[in-house]
Amino acid sequence: MSAAHTDVPSVLAHELPRPVPAAEFAACPVTEVFRRVGDKWSMLVVIVLGQRPHRYNELHRAIEGISQRMLTRTLRGLEADGLVDRTVAATVPPSVSYSLTPLGRSLLEPLSALADWAVAHAGAFGRRA
């Protein structure tokens, strides 16, 4: 490491150039995103739906640890944020399919950057002291 600090690419360097006014941080988009998708299940659902659309009970089985309550809440949140589409087929019995919107699919890529980092540093991270 030669330079004092890593040069930060992209918007971070652009948006946070100096001692930070702080008030602007409250509205920081990164924080916003994490506050919305950073809960216990949202990202998992996004990733699973990234493979293919799933019906409600498919999701319930695929994620397994999740309760109906949280699955519904999570899906409603993702729906409200425009990341997930809910499609109802008026059949008997009823069938509801969930899929990613284009916006939701676009989130998969930055997510993978974080996934790469997580995998690469899984050893150093994770173990507290």
Next chain:
Amino acid sequence: MSAAHTDVPSVLAHELPRPVPAAEFAACPVTEVFRRVGDKWSMLVVIVLGQRPHRYNELHRAIEGISQRMLTRTLRGLEADGLVDRTVAATVPPSVSYSLTPLGRSLLEPLSALADWAVAHAGAFGRRA
């Protein structure tokens, strides 16, 4: 977007190729990372420290919304995860400087990918309905 679904680059595609066994998801590194850094303040602190090292009260002022309690807790967590270094100068009055470790600095980059996404879609996201 021509294909049925976005082709997911990197580890996401590699680690989650099929209907998902789900048990393996519990140990998903991405989830791990989010569970640790996905709290209310951690990422903000990492980003602020990415600009330059800060002392305790500098951080307190820079982030502004944060309470002393949460600032300390957040710093201790980041320290335990090897993302932040704490350096005490035995002066009068005492001075404690916090800075990113190499690991912490490396996290800045995937974070910026997410930041780019957040900025790019700030309009579509954020507004619920």
Next chain:
DNA sequence: CCGTATCCGATTTGATACTG
């Protein structure tokens, strides 16, 4: 099959006051 309703414990955060 696809949810909703209710209850309750666990975790997280904030406000405030105090200390070496």
Next chain:
DNA sequence: CAGTATCAAATCGGATACGG
């Protein structure tokens, strides 16, 4: 300056039971 202690509030999450 750099924290800790304590209390209360809000939020999150799981279990269970019920309804369209």
